[in-house]
Amino acid sequence: MRNFVSHKQACQLLHNKFVVVLVSSNQRAIYKDLVLLLQKDKFLTLKQLQTKGEMNFEQDCLVEGGCLSKLHNGISYREVRQFQSDHHLVRFYFLTRIYSQYMESVLEDFRQGLKPDVVVINSCLWDISRYSRNWTGDYKESLHRCFEELKAILPEETLVIWNLTMPLGEKIKGGFLVPEIQHMASQLRFDVIEANFFSGTLADAYNLDVVDLHFHFRFSLHRRTNDGVHWDNVALRRITSVLLRHAADAWGVALTSPPDASEHSVAEIKLSANINKNGAPKYQAPQPYSPMYGRIPLPPPPSSSFRFPYENRPVRDDFASRPHGDLGPYRQSVLRNQCTTRQHYAPYPLGRCNRYNY
Structure with missing residues (x-):
């Protein structure tokens, strides 16, 4: 749409x-x-x-x-x-x-x-x-x-x-x-x-x-x-x-429409309500903890140039722009998948023959 x-x-x-x-x-x-x-x-x-x-x-x-x-x-x-x-x-x-x-x-x-x-x-x-x-x-x-x-x-x-x-x-x-x-x-x-x-x-x-x-x-x-x-x-x-x-x-005409004024003002109000006068966020969320790496630092707060909505912002490939091995904000989800023990799931009953040799 x-x-x-x-x-x-x-x-x-x-x-x-x-x-x-x-x-x-x-x-x-x-x-x-x-x-x-x-x-x-x-x-x-x-x-x-x-x-x-x-x-x-x-x-x-x-x-x-x-x-x-x-x-x-x-x-x-x-x-x-x-x-x-x-x-x-x-x-x-x-x-x-x-x-x-x-x-x-x-x-x-x-x-x-x-x-x-x-x-x-x-x-x-x-x-x-x-x-x-x-x-x-x-x-x-x-x-x-x-x-x-x-x-x-x-x-x-x-x-x-x-x-x-x-x-x-x-x-x-x-x-x-x-x-x-x-x-x-x-x-x-x-x-x-x-x-x-x-x-x-x-x-x-x-x-x-x-x-x-x-x-x-x-x-x-x-x-x-x-x-x-x-x-x-x-x-x-x-x-x-x-x-x-x-x-x-x-x-040679660019079909770009500016964001709606009402949505833009509401977004700025919500953003400014969570930031102090010195630019620091009023509420600091607890940092995620990993058993392997300890505390993982949160990303920096958004700057004053941050604007809504996201549709008009350029898409950036985080994996391509980061150095090899640096997962950044994706590290937590990756480590959670590695460290969490999953229950065994058997889709077939025990009496069914196994077609594949693992």
Whole structure:
């Protein structure tokens, strides 16, 4: 949870920025999570994750498609949303193919209108399942055309992030998986890996930024929902944090937030209450005793520069920084393990044969 980007950090990073999210159904909630994070430090609810095409979501507006037209799972489905505040502008386009006539109209909006500062784009599942079983050639050609248009239309200072598709489950179900392509369900998770490899390599060749979400979530499969395609609110907040930290690194911005003032003052009060005017602690705890080394000296009291919380302090490897053989504050626990007599524990009954010869 400490690696998550907070509301304050997101607002400062995207101050006066225009963000465009061009994704398909499996990453649609990235836009919702970003809009929610720009307003408060909360996670999306289950109802917000399952709802699509609604008229309003957290003070945003539906511009095109969605409930304004018929909701369906066809390749012609459209949905355009926009969230605007005093210092933030986020726009969402629903994609069913990486390059089509609809994608050309979206790029035309960028050519004629306001140029975005950040573009988050991904399209894979619909491309490799809904149009042709032999998707390799068409998908590669569409990626080439899309990346060429992006480089030609957008200015150099625009940060274009290509997201790789997240891992699928063995058994999947969802809106894009219509009955006509049910036979492809068991093979799609392998096709996604192949598509990710080519799209990531090609995006890097066009000097676009690549974020490998498939790699980031390879050990977080428990965050996937029951349909095997979408992910829960904690995983979405992690995706948003990964994207924002990537943007911060690209812009040379350090995402560091100062500790809370109330916690900082309470910590200083507790620390000063246990120290006399001369700097010595009011209460001296008894020193630990070892039968081999006698009295073990306690570590020195904290200096005046000591500050809470511990999260913002650099991590120091005590074993690497100490000379060989000097255990310091760890000596007591080590000696306790050596000197204490432990009771014998036999996990098997006496009549069981011994498989190992000690």
